[in-house]
Amino acid sequence: MHLRKASGLQKRWLKNNVSIMLALVVLTVLIFSIFVSAYFYASLSSGLRAKAKTTTDFFGNYISQSYNDYFQSCMKFAQSFEESDRLELQFISASGRLVASSSGPWMGQIQNTPDLLQAVETKNISVFTGKSPVTGERIMAASSPMIYTNGEVIGVLRYVTSMKTVDRQIVLISGVAILVGALFSFLILFSSSRFIRSIIDPVTEITATSKRIAAGSYGSKIQKQFDDEIGELADTINDLSVKISQAEKMQTEFISSVSHELRTPLTAISGWGETLLSAETPDPAETRRGMTIILRETRRLTNMVEDLLEFTRMQDGRFVLNVENCDILSEFEDTVFMYGSRLRQDGIELEYLENDDEIPEISCDPARLRQVFLNVLDNANKHGGDGKRITASMTYEDKHVVVRIRDFGPGIPEEELPHVKMKFYKGSSRVRGSGIGLAVCEEIVTMHGGSIALENAEGGGTLVTISLPSGEE
Secondary structure (H helix, E strand, C coil), X not given: CCCCXXXXXXXXXXXXXXXXXXXXXXXXXXXXXXXXHHHXXXXXXXXXXXXXXXXXXXXXXXXXXXXXXXXXHHHHHHHCCXXXXXXXXXXXXXXXXXXXXXXXXXXXXXXXXXXHHHHHHHCCCEEEEEEXXXXXXXXXXXXXXXXXXXXXXXXXXXXXXXXXXXHHXXXXXXXXXXXXXXXXXXXXXXXXXXXXXXXXXXXXXXXXXXXXXXXXXXXXXXXXCCCCHHHHHHHHHHHHHHHHHHHHHHHHHHHHHHXXXXXXXXXXXXXXXXXXXXXXXXXXXXXXXXXXXXXXXXXXXXXHHHHHHHHHHHHHCCCCCCCEEECHHXXXXXXXXXXXXXXXXXXXXXXXXXXXXXCCCEEECHHHHHHHHHHHHHHHHHHHHHHCEEEEEEEEECCEEEXXXXXXXXXXXXXXXXXXXXXCCCCCCCCCCCCCHHHHHXXXXXXXXXXXXXXXXXXXXXXXXXXXECCCC
């Protein structure tokens, strides 16, 4: 397994998840080993108990004989015991001395393990597990009292077996369990490492790319590896990077455009000012022409500064409405007629389409909405003035006041329609402007709870639809 320096996330994963799983594996192996050991010991103990009871019951026939006959029977039975390869059969006197054994002539040897004393005292079968006081090896012994006809315990029948084989089996099984646990732990570590790397590697790449974006490499993208939450995060950051790149590009174009827009009227104002001041005998017609141009360019500068100020207020949250009950129809008609007189000077007809709808008063900021109407009419003039005609109307539809302004110019390219209301966006249009007018208009309309939509009109030109709620239930 290829190991690398653990990251903070990897350390937390190892600490909070993998360590718990490993602890559970160790605990499981330990419990399994204890269970196996207890099972083997219990099975062996149960077997010895059953065998001791069966043999004791068999010897009940000899207990009624004399002591001498009894001991002779014990010796013969021990000598003919067929399981001496795995068990030792002992006959022990009540005083603890060995009478007969299937393993050898150890007559008179004293046996003092706890099972013997308990069997004599309680007259019940007793089992001992521990070291043999004679050989020193681990044994298990089952002692069954042999009771004479008068109720006296005259001896103990005892089965003894070495624990060496059983302990070896327990160790072998426990070793296999430990090996399986170790293999399982390795698989946990391996799979956990693979899993955490599948998280850390994309996160590392996301972090590195985010730093590049923060350093100014707008448009940098992350290679998506998985269709999951991390993949979704990568898509989100990629989208963010593209949008920042677009915003940066639009902002750069905006600064360039505003610089150009400011330079043009300033050049005209400065040029005509110098011309008028340098004339020794001013020509009234020339002076009037120069002052007209200066006034027009000054108004243009004023409008641009007002747009910039509005945009700044919109960006920092200082853009507010002064709401009052307003005759919105009157405000709209005044705006149309006022702007219409300006358009006639350029040979453009602004046609107001009257209708019989009764337009209710609405709660709004009349100055802000007048600004929206003027901006939309000005855009219709600048971008669609080639059609020499603009129409404007106001209707009442489904408890909304709906304003429609249409020009008969070339319209907007379909691919640019979704972006025309974005700040700084100017698209392919070569008309001078800052690119923030429609963004300000949308903010104003949205703050009134309404909407503004642009589309290409059937038959040519652009149709702008402004919908404002009337507030009526």
